[in-house]
Amino acid sequence: MAQGVWTIAEQRDGEIRKITYEIVSEGRRLADALGQEVTVILLGSNIKEKAAELGQYGADKVLVADDSRLEPYTTDAYVSVISELVKANDPQILILGGSVQGKDLAARLAARLDVGMAQDCTVFAIEDGNLVATRPIYAGKAYAKVTFENSLPQMAAARPKVMSINEPDVSRSAEVIDASFTLDDGDLKTKVVDVAKDESGKVDLTEADKIVSGGRGMKDPENYKILEELADLIGASVGASRAAVDAGWRPHSDQVGQTGKVVSPNLYVACGISGAIQHLAGMSTSKVIVAINKDEDAPIFQKADYGVVADLFDVVPALTEEIKKYL
């Protein structure tokens, strides 16, 4: 019988990514509810020394797949190795992180294993011994509660920054196991030939702790300077509404909303954004939402924890100065 909660670690350049701690912690909670063990699969090159530490977040075992062809991530190589390990060990639950890499991996892996797959989940629970996941659909305009039928492992990916990370328990350590797997060069059809780092040096919106976002009310791309000043001060990334991106003021990668990025920061400051339904869909899981808009009827105020009805060109620079007093 299928047994165990498995999670797949994500590393980049040999460093464990934060999403890994989120899903290992969540995996621990699910495993406790089932009375089962948590196993993490860690793939990469010379990555073994990072394995034991995952025990502090709740892993019982870490299966390490070490091979130069597993650094960097490619869909072909990762799916080949992970599907082999999953088939050999028959876990009940398989949880991935819903990063760009994790979603790509999850989709192909589910197809290889011929199982159902729930992407971008915000809540996991165990009901009657089975995984039940809740996930936003229609970009958050509705939520679906889903489960699995004739489909093992029960497979899902967690939306980044939603699952809480366990306080590391330094007395805990995971058993580290060298995974045995085969990797055929003939199966590897894609290759990462170059990596272009983002010049901004800013944290990606999907991973940002704080976001300052500007919409049509910014009026001109030059005016984003005042948002950047505020963002720099509080360590935020700068986002934009579809209107601002479509106007060519900001790059596509900055767009928050249904056709852009879905974000869940601790603080989201919406400046000159009216709150079109497709924008709200992309940021409504933010923990604290601030809206600054001179139109008191703007729909964004219905979602905001703190609303400021005033001209953003007066408020934002003043806010930057006021916040300096607290830092």
Next chain:
Amino acid sequence: MNIIVCLKQVPDTESQIKIGSDGKSIVTDDIKWIMNPYDEFGVEEALRLKEKHGGEVTVVGLGPKRVTESLRTALAMGADKGILISDEALDGSDSLANAKAIAEAVKDLDYDLIFTGQRGMDDDLGLVGATIAELLGIPQLSLINKVEVAEDGKSVKVDRPIEGETLIIESTLPALITAQKGLNEPRYASLPGIMKAKKKPLEEKTLADLGLDSAEFGEGARKLKILELTSPPDRAAGKIVEGETPQEKAAELAKLLHDEAKVL
């Protein structure tokens, strides 16, 4: 260079989503259906590649008869022919089943590249592209915002933005690419294009035509089962920050963010 583009219809992004009385589906009465915007990027990219490298673009749609409209739109934009996979037994199918029907419909076609949208703006799962690629045994390149096909037509180089960086990936062909926003700006169909589209071949196929067993499709065959749909959790009503002047409001907001929300 022959290219296949897969497309579906989704509710217009401005649509309100209401949950039906069964608690498991949405009310579709007032919904305006559009071509999934990510699929539209795929259609546009296929047309640009055809303009550069020659060949043929085939658009494949899956869903109810209304999907014909979106296939005609793609033909009017410049695609050469269309296939609609439509069968009542497909209603309620999950991504795995839908991908199986599409893979079956395209597997014997002559193709170098397949495009799908990176996800459908309905279920937001993003599984169909990868599943088609798996069933056809070809590599997938997902969330791509730049595509360059080699002069010899044997390989492709793509840009794949991930958190904080962009991977430049090379792949053999045939391959499947899932289109991300930023890939291109889709063209509008021209009037002559719309006229020409009416004469372009558009074939309709049922599951039986594809040699597939309808028992493996539909609600009953789902591996990812929907238990319940709910409205998004309501956010508690917020407060309007008080103050006579913008400066006073800014000061009050800073205080609230620091003392009450504790996010600074």
